Amino acid sequence: MTIGSFYPPQRxxxxxxxxxxxPQVLQALSRPTVGHLDPLFIGMMDELKQLLQYAFQTQNPFTIAVSAPGSAGMEACFVNLVEPGEKVIVCRNxxxxxxxxxxxxxxxxxxxxxxxxxxxxxxPQLVAQALEANPDAKIVAFVHAETSTGALSDAEAIAKLARQHDCLTIVDAVTSLGGVPLLVDEWQLDAVYSGSQKCLSCVPGLSPLTFSERAVAKIxxxxxKVQSWFLDQSLVLGYWSGEGKRSYHHTAPVNSLYALHEALxxxxxxxxxxxxxRHRDAHRELRDGLEKLGIEFVVDEAYRLPxxxxxxxxxGxxxxxxxxxxLERYNLEIGAGLGALAGKAWRIGLMGxxxxxxxxxxxxxALESTLK
Amino acid sequence: MTIGSFYPPQRxxxxxxxxxxxPQVLQALSRPTVGHLDPLFIGMMDELKQLLQYAFQTQNPFTIAVSAPGSAGMEACFVNLVEPGEKVIVCRNxxxxxxxxxxxxxxxxxxxxxxxxxxxxxxPQLVAQALEANPDAKIVAFVHAETSTGALSDAEAIAKLARQHDCLTIVDAVTSLGGVPLLVDEWQLDAVYSGSQKCLSCVPGLSPLTFSERAVAKIxxxxxKVQSWFLDQSLVLGYWSGEGKRSYHHTAPVNSLYALHEALxxxxxxxxxxxxxRHRDAHRELRDGLEKLGIEFVVDEAYRLPxxxxxxxxxGxxxxxxxxxxLERYNLEIGAGLGALAGKAWRIGLMGxxxxxxxxxxxxxALESTLK
Structure with missing residues (x-):
C-alpha cells in the first residue's frame, strides 16, 4: 500500500x-525550527509569557503554556495541587x-x-453549602465556560466563596480565554488552564496555564512528590524561567509555540x-438568524457563552x-452534542x-438550505 | 511594551x-486545520498508524503518537504498565x-x-544478574540509544533476557527510531516510545508509541486505575481506533500530526x-573530519550511535x-554536554x-575555523 502526502481541504x-x-498563525507555525535552548527561542518564550499574562489579565510570574493539549493542562493543575487524601469540591454541570x-x-x-x-x-449557593458542609476541603474546582453545553459560570463569585473558606480554586478556562472576560488577578483565581485551539485561534496542542502565588506556595x-514527572511544575518552572541558566526538562514544541506567540x-x-x-456581536447575528429558523438554545440567554x-x-x-x-457540501464543521446532549444538540462555535x-x-x- | 511577530533565523x-x-514537513505543518473528528482527519490518522508500524517494524495494533513530547511518551509507558508495589529493573547509562x-x-x-x-x-550480563537476584521483577526498562552520551545498547539481547524471566520491556527509542535498526517485532520489545524531533526530522511535540499484545494484556x-487521565492508554485506544465510532478523549494536535505523517x-x-x-555514511564523514582535528569520541566505535x-x-x-x-557566525547549533558530561563534551547530531x-x-x- 502506498501512502502519499495528506492534503486537507479548507474547512x-x-x-x-x-x-x-x-492565517498569520499558520504562517508562524511553519517558520524555521530553532533549538529549544537557542537564546533567540528563549527570548521568544519570555515574550510569550508576557503575552499570556495579558490574555489571562494576571501578573502571576508562573504563567506558561503546557506542552500538551488542554486535558494535560487540567491534569497539571490537579497533580500539582492535590495531595493524596485531600478533599476537593468539584462542580459538575x-x-x-x-x-x-x-x-x-x-x-x-x-x-x-x-x-x-x-x-x-x-x-454559587450550592458551592457555599458544600463549603460549609466540608470545612476540611482544600480546593474548589469548576469550569468557567462549559464546552459541552455553552454555559458560563460566575467565576468571580465562586472564587470569593472559596477564599472565604480558605480554599484554592482550579478553573477550567479552556473555552473562555479570549472569548469572554476572564480576570485572573481581579477575581483572585489560583490555578487556571486553557487551550490554544479555542478563542485564541491557534493550532491545538498547547495549554496556557497560570498559577497564583498561593498556588505556587501550596506546591x-x-x-x-507530584505523581507525574512530565507535569511536575516545580521542574517545569526552571525551564520557563527567564533568569539565568535554563534547565533542561523536555524538548519544547518549538513551532507550536511560534504559533501561540503569533495568536497572542x-x-x-x-x-x-x-x-x-466581537464574540458578542457575532453571537447576536447568529442567534437572530437561528431564531428565525425556529432553532432553540440550550442555555438561557443570561449565562450563554457567545x-x-x-x-x-x-x-425530526x-x-x-x-x-x-x-461538511461535504459547504466544507463547514459544526459540533455534535457531547455526553447528555449527544444526538440532541449541536454546538456551533464562534471562537476567535x-x-x-x-x-x-x-x-x-447552509443550515437553512440543509434543513429545508 | 510592544511585542511583534517572531521571525526565527534559519539555523x-x-x-x-x-x-x-x-522542508516538506514544515509545509505539511501549515496546511489548513480540520476538525479532529473530521472523517478525512480520521483517515489520515489511520494512515499515520500504518506508517508508524513501518517505522517501528511492528504489526502491533496499538501503535500511535502520544500528543505530547517524548518525556510524556516515556511516562505513558510507565503509568500504564507499572502498578504500585511492582519491581522494575531500570538500566542507567x-x-x-x-x-x-x-x-x-x-x-x-x-x-x-x-x-x-x-x-x-x-x-546484558548485569541485566541477567539483576533478573536472577530479583525473580519478582515484572519489567526491564532501558534506553536503546542514550541521547546524553551517544551509546547504543543491544535491545535484542536485553529483551531476550527479560522474556526468559517473564518480564516485559520498556524501551526508550527516542533517538534510535529511523536512525539505526529498531526491530520491535523481531526483537519482541513490549513498550517502545520515541520522539518526533530526532531521526524522523519532524517538529518536536509528539511521541510515537507502540505496545505489544503482552503489554496491552498487562494494561x-x-x-x-492508571494514575494519569491524559496518558491512560485504555482511553486513548478508543480514540485512535479506526473501527466504528471514534470516542472523544482529547483534541488531537492536528497540524503536528500532519507533519508527522509527512515525515513518515x-x-x-x-x-x-x-x-x-545514510546516517552511517554521514557519521563516517564526520568522524574522519573530527579525528583530523584531533577531537576524540566519548563512546567506543563498537557501540557508537551514528x-x-x-x-x-x-x-583549553x-x-x-x-x-x-x-551559532552566531554560522547559524549552526551543536549540543552541549548533559549531566555528567556537561562542560566536558559536545553532542553533534546527524539526525534525519x-x-x-x-x-x-x-x-x-566551522569547527576548524572556530577552534583555531
Missing amino acids: TLMGPGPSDIY GVFGDRMRENVERCGGEAVMVENAWGEPVD QQRQS VLLKNEGLESAWQ QLNAVYIPE VDDTQVRQTL YAARSENVALCLK | TLMGPGPSDIY GVFGDRMRENVERCGGEAVMVENAWGEPVD QQRQS VLLKNEGLESAWQ QLNAVYIPE VDDTQVRQTL YAARSENVALCLK
Missing part, C-alpha cells in the same frame, strides 16, 4: 474547537466537571461533587475588550446527516477568528 | 534534537535511565538499578535501510564561547534530514 471550523486558525472528578480521584484525593443540571451554570509545601500578538493588537465585543452556542436539533431532523451535508460575519452568514444559509 | 540544527526539519527511575518511583513502583558507566552501553489486567511518508519513500545507511556523536571538548577550549560562535554531506562539511569547517 470553516464552527465546532467546539479547533476553531478557524488565523457538563462533561468537563466530570473529568475534573476523575483527576481528583486519580491523584488520591476525595471529590465532593456539587451537581448542576446540564446547560445551567454552577450555582512548594507538598509532602509528597494578534489578540494583544486587537485588544481583549474588542475581542470580547463563543459556544448549543442549540437543540429540530424535531437527522443529526448525522445534517452535519455530513454541511471564527467570530466573523462571513462565518455566521455561511452557517445560517 | 542548521546539529544538536541532540530538534534536528533539521524536512546516562540521563534518561535516571528519568526512568523517577517514573517508576512516581508510579509507586520499586526501581532496581543496573548501573553502567556514562558512555558505555547497558551490559487490561490492571488492579488499579518521506521515511517510507526513502526506505528504512537506506535511512540507516546520529549522536558525543566528543570531548579539546583541552571554552565550551560556551565555541558554541556561541558557531541533518545526516547530509553539506551539514557535515559545514560543521567541520
Whole structure:
C-alpha cells in the first residue's frame, strides 16, 4: 500500500474547537525550527509569557503554556495541587466537571461533587453549602465556560466563596480565554488552564496555564512528590524561567509555540475588550438568524457563552446527516452534542477568528438550505 | 511594551534534537486545520498508524503518537504498565535511565538499578544478574540509544533476557527510531516510545508509541486505575481506533500530526535501510573530519550511535564561547554536554534530514575555523 502526502481541504471550523486558525498563525507555525535552548527561542518564550499574562489579565510570574493539549493542562493543575487524601469540591454541570472528578480521584484525593443540571451554570449557593458542609476541603474546582453545553459560570463569585473558606480554586478556562472576560488577578483565581485551539485561534496542542502565588506556595509545601514527572511544575518552572541558566526538562514544541506567540500578538493588537465585543456581536447575528429558523438554545440567554452556542436539533431532523451535508457540501464543521446532549444538540462555535460575519452568514444559509 | 511577530533565523540544527526539519514537513505543518473528528482527519490518522508500524517494524495494533513530547511518551509507558508495589529493573547509562527511575518511583513502583558507566552501553550480563537476584521483577526498562552520551545498547539481547524471566520491556527509542535498526517485532520489545524531533526530522511535540499484545494484556489486567487521565492508554485506544465510532478523549494536535505523517511518508519513500545507511555514511564523514582535528569520541566505535556523536571538548577550549560562535557566525547549533558530561563534551547530531554531506562539511569547517 502506498501512502502519499495528506492534503486537507479548507474547512470553516464552527465546532467546539479547533476553531478557524488565523492565517498569520499558520504562517508562524511553519517558520524555521530553532533549538529549544537557542537564546533567540528563549527570548521568544519570555515574550510569550508576557503575552499570556495579558490574555489571562494576571501578573502571576508562573504563567506558561503546557506542552500538551488542554486535558494535560487540567491534569497539571490537579497533580500539582492535590495531595493524596485531600478533599476537593468539584462542580459538575457538563462533561468537563466530570473529568475534573476523575483527576481528583486519580491523584488520591476525595471529590465532593456539587451537581448542576446540564446547560445551567454552577450555582454559587450550592458551592457555599458544600463549603460549609466540608470545612476540611482544600480546593474548589469548576469550569468557567462549559464546552459541552455553552454555559458560563460566575467565576468571580465562586472564587470569593472559596477564599472565604480558605480554599484554592482550579478553573477550567479552556473555552473562555479570549472569548469572554476572564480576570485572573481581579477575581483572585489560583490555578487556571486553557487551550490554544479555542478563542485564541491557534493550532491545538498547547495549554496556557497560570498559577497564583498561593498556588505556587501550596506546591512548594507538598509532602509528597507530584505523581507525574512530565507535569511536575516545580521542574517545569526552571525551564520557563527567564533568569539565568535554563534547565533542561523536555524538548519544547518549538513551532507550536511560534504559533501561540503569533495568536497572542494578534489578540494583544486587537485588544481583549474588542475581542470580547466581537464574540458578542457575532453571537447576536447568529442567534437572530437561528431564531428565525425556529432553532432553540440550550442555555438561557443570561449565562450563554457567545463563543459556544448549543442549540437543540429540530424535531425530526437527522443529526448525522445534517452535519455530513454541511461538511461535504459547504466544507463547514459544526459540533455534535457531547455526553447528555449527544444526538440532541449541536454546538456551533464562534471562537476567535471564527467570530466573523462571513462565518455566521455561511452557517445560517447552509443550515437553512440543509434543513429545508 | 510592544511585542511583534517572531521571525526565527534559519539555523542548521546539529544538536541532540530538534534536528533539521524536512522542508516538506514544515509545509505539511501549515496546511489548513480540520476538525479532529473530521472523517478525512480520521483517515489520515489511520494512515499515520500504518506508517508508524513501518517505522517501528511492528504489526502491533496499538501503535500511535502520544500528543505530547517524548518525556510524556516515556511516562505513558510507565503509568500504564507499572502498578504500585511492582519491581522494575531500570538500566542507567546516562540521563534518561535516571528519568526512568523517577517514573517508576512516581508510579509507586520499586526501581532496581543496573548501573553502567556514562558512555558505555547497558551490559546484558548485569541485566541477567539483576533478573536472577530479583525473580519478582515484572519489567526491564532501558534506553536503546542514550541521547546524553551517544551509546547504543543491544535491545535484542536485553529483551531476550527479560522474556526468559517473564518480564516485559520498556524501551526508550527516542533517538534510535529511523536512525539505526529498531526491530520491535523481531526483537519482541513490549513498550517502545520515541520522539518526533530526532531521526524522523519532524517538529518536536509528539511521541510515537507502540505496545505489544503482552503489554496491552498487562494494561487490561490492571488492579488499579492508571494514575494519569491524559496518558491512560485504555482511553486513548478508543480514540485512535479506526473501527466504528471514534470516542472523544482529547483534541488531537492536528497540524503536528500532519507533519508527522509527512515525515513518515518521506521515511517510507526513502526506505528504512537506506535511512540507516545514510546516517552511517554521514557519521563516517564526520568522524574522519573530527579525528583530523584531533577531537576524540566519548563512546567506543563498537557501540557508537551514528546520529549522536558525543566528543570531548579539546583541552583549553571554552565550551560556551565555541558554541556561541558557531551559532552566531554560522547559524549552526551543536549540543552541549548533559549531566555528567556537561562542560566536558559536545553532542553533534546527524539526525534525519541533518545526516547530509553539506551539514557535515559545514560543521567541520566551522569547527576548524572556530577552534583555531
